[in-house]
Amino acid sequence: MNAVENKGPLAGVKILDLTTVVMGPYATQILGDMGADIVKVESPSGDNMRWVGPMKNPGMGHIYLHANRNKRSLVLDLKQAEGREAILKLAAVSDVLVYNVRPAAMARLGLSYEDVKAANPKIIYVGAFGFSEDGPYAGRPAYDDLIQGAAGVPALSLAQGSEVPRYAPVTLGDRSVGLQTVIAIIGALFHAAHTGIGQSVEVTMFESLSQFVLGDHMGGKTFEPPLGPPGYARLIAPHRRPYATRDGYLCVLIYNDKQWERFFEMIGRRDLLTDARFCDHSSRAAHIKAVYEFVAEVMKTRTTSDWMQALDESDIPATPMHTLDSLIDDPHLNAIGFFPEYDHPTEGKIRTTAPVGKWSETPPSIRSLAGRLGEHSRDVLGELGYSAAEIDAMLAKKITAVPAN
Numbered sequence: 394m395n396a397v398e399n400k401g402p403l404a405g406v407k408i409l410d411l412t413t414v415v416m417g418p419y420a421t422q423i424l425g426d427m428g429a430d431i432v433k434v435e436s437p438s439g440d441n442m443r444w445v446g447p448m449k450n451p452g453m454g455h456i457y458l459h460a461n462r463n464k465r466s467l468v469l470d471l472k473q474a475e476g477r478e479a480i481l482k483l484a485a486v487s488d489v490l491v492y493n494v495r496p497a498a499m500a501r502l503g504l505s506y507e508d509v510k511a512a513n514p515k516i517i518y519v520g521a522f523g524f525s526e527d528g529p530y531a532g533r534p535a536y537d538d539l540i541q542g543a544a545g546v547p548a549l550s551l552a553q554g555s556e557v558p559r560y561a562p563v564t565l566g567d568r569s570v571g572l573q574t575v576i577a578i579i580g581a582l583f584h585a586a587h588t589g590i591g592q593s594v595e596v597t598m599f600e601s602l603s604q605f606v607l608g609d610h611m612g613g614k615t616f617e618p619p620l621g622p623p624g625y626a627r628l629i630a631p632h633r634r635p636y637a638t639r640d641g642y643l644c645v646l647i648y649n650d651k652q653w654e655r656f657f658e659m660i661g662r663r664d665l666l667t668d669a670r671f672c673d674h675s676s677r678a679a680h681i682k683a684v685y686e687f688v689a690e691v692m693k694t695r696t697t698s699d700w701m702q703a704l705d706e707s708d709i710p711a712t713p714m715h716t717l718d719s720l721i722d723d724p725h726l727n728a729i730g731f732f733p734e735y736d737h738p739t740e741g742k743i744r745t746t747a748p749v750g751k752w753s754e755t756p757p758s759i760r761s762l763a764g765r766l767g768e769h770s771r772d773v774l775g776e777l778g779y780s781a782a783e784i785d786a787m788l789a790k791k792i793t794a795v796p797a798n
Contacts, residue, residue, distance in 0.1 A: 394735045394762060401428020402755040406582065408432070409480075409487040410464065413440045415537070415564050416598070417493035417521055418460040419571035424578065425463030426748040426757040432483060432773055433464040436471070437794050439766040449740050458737075458763045459745055465761075465769035468794040471502050476792045480504065481512040482777045488585070489578055491519040495532055506593040515591040517581040521574045524599045535598050540566035544602040549610070552624060554631035570601045627678065632685035635714045636692035642714040643697050645704065647688065650674065655707040660691055737762050767794040 406429040410421045418433075418440070425431040433440075442460065443452040467483075469476040481504075484490055490509055492499060499505055499520070506518045523535025538560055541547060546565065547558030574596045581594055609628055613621025627633065635642040647656050650673060657665050665671045670680040677684050692700065697713060704711040715723065721744075726732065730747060737743045748757035770793045774784050787793045 394737075394759075397758050397760040399428050399758065399760055400755055401426065401757050402752070403579075403582075404428035404755075406430065406489070407487045408578075409483050409490040410434065411480075411490065411492040411494075412521070413493065414442055414567070415456070415460065416567035416571045417491060417574070418442070418457075419568055420521065420574035420578070421464065421491060422460045422462060423571075423575050423748075426759065428755070428757070429463075429489075431464040432467055432487075432769075433461060434467050434469050434471075434480065434483075435766060437468055437791060439468075443766065452766050453740055453763070458740065458743060461763035462745065462759055463761055464763070465773055466764045466767055467770050467773045468767035470792050471504070473790070473792050475787060475790070477503050479774065479777065479779075479787075479792075481509070483773070484509050484516060485512045486777070487513065487516065488582065489517045489519060491521065491574065491578065493521045495522055495534075496520055496526060497532055510591070510593075513591070515585065515589065517578065517585060517591050517594065519574065519578055519581070519594045519596065521570060521596040521598075523597065525597050526595065530599065537564045537566040540570075540598045540602050543599050544606050545610075546602075546606065549606075549629060552629040553633070566598055566602045569605055570596060570598045573601045627681045630681045630685045632682070632689040636689050638692055638697045638700055639695060641697040643692060643700050643711060644714050645688065645692070645700075645709070645711040647709055652707075652709050653677070656709055659703055659707055733759065735759070735762055739765060765796040768796055770795050 403424060406424075408421060408424055408429045408431050410417070410431050410433045412418050412421060412433075413435075421429075421431050421433070439452055440457060440461070442457040443454055445454040445456055448454045469479055471477055471480060492504075496505070509516055509518055523540065524530035524533055526532075541560045542558075544566070547560055550559045551557075577594050577596050581592060585591055607623075609625045610623050612623040612625060613619045614623045635644050647653055653671060654666060657663050657671075669676060670683055671677055695703075701711060701713065720726075721732065732744050733747055734742055734744050743762070745759070748759070750757070771781075771784055774787070774793065775781075779787070784793065788795065
């Protein structure tokens with residue numbers, strides 16, 4: 394791809410990325426889009442997501458390609474002393490080190506906060522992992538499915554009427570906690586810029602997703618003594634889902650009093666304006682199950698296009714339900730250039746998603762595409778002062794690696 398000038402707000406920030414799979418790489422992808430120089434350290438076998446297809450070439454899986462742009466891939470075997478020595482040299486010239494294994498694993502590698510701080514007293518050392526080290530779950534393994542279950546996400550599908558509990562079919566824990574990791578790193582960088590002081594930061598999945606869920610669903614247990622059970626009734630109402638029309642599905646949210654008045658006018662039911670279930674916001678909230686059920690039955694009476702025209706004319710929020718295919722073909726997203734295409738040096742033409750938002754002075758950008766395993770090993774080690782002969786020796790000992798061809 395053609396060189397893109399780095400004008401991002403984090404240009405000049407150096408981040409040592411020891412993360413794998415989705416949560417950590419998603420966080421550092423965003424930081425890379427913002428201009429940070431990301432060195433992604435991978436084991437000799439590579440990040441697991443390299444091997445999740447579809448893919449054109451081994452080690453270049455689709456999710457890996459999306460989450461690891463704007464990074465340089467350095468292979469180091471951290472279980473060998475020379476690999477650890479190289480990491481500490483890299484930490485010494487970095488602003489941030491971020492990892493997403495359990496802290497005990499970092500300690501076993503000799504890469505605890507105190508170890509890394511000895512190499513760079515100003516380092517921002519960020520761990521994104523499963524559970525707070527202060528509680529009884531400390532050290533437990535954590536993956537997106539486990540954290541969704543621990544935070545009650547599958548139970549919400551039961552509350553809404555599903556016959557079986559279901560995980561949200563996106564990596565909800567990984568990506569929401571990845572965003573929390575971005576926020577934590579930017580906050581710590583802001584503090585360091587003003588004080589010159591680094592710090593250790595923990596971002597934990599269970600606590601983060603629990604806060605995410607309970608922000609909606611603490612319900613009556615917000616109060617002491619409780620005023621009722623937990624749960625936000627509107628969100629778990631059985632009919633809160635895309636409404637079936639005569640020929641498809643439609644997403645509709647009739648929310649405020651004016652919208653309900655226009656809706657009842659549209660369907661010829663102004664009499665419901667004085668119905669105790671519908672007369673005002675509080676009444677609708679108290680009878681939300683019946684409200685959604687009523688709308689669900691009405692929606693079956695017209696086609697999707699008929700409803701869209703009528704709802705648009707009445708200024709009632711509605712949108713057709715996308716599939717994954719139609720989302721990628723969405724005219725709005727394509728009009729704003731949300732799916733840029735690039736010629737990848739080994740994978741051919743690829744499509745990805747653009748950085749989100751519009752910045753007048755410091756726009757994020759995609760400056761490089763995800764590389765092959767160890768593609769930048771020689772360059773990064775050279776920048777640290779290793780000679781070509783020393784790098785060759787590390788290759789021979791399998792401390793580092795470069796692509797085969």
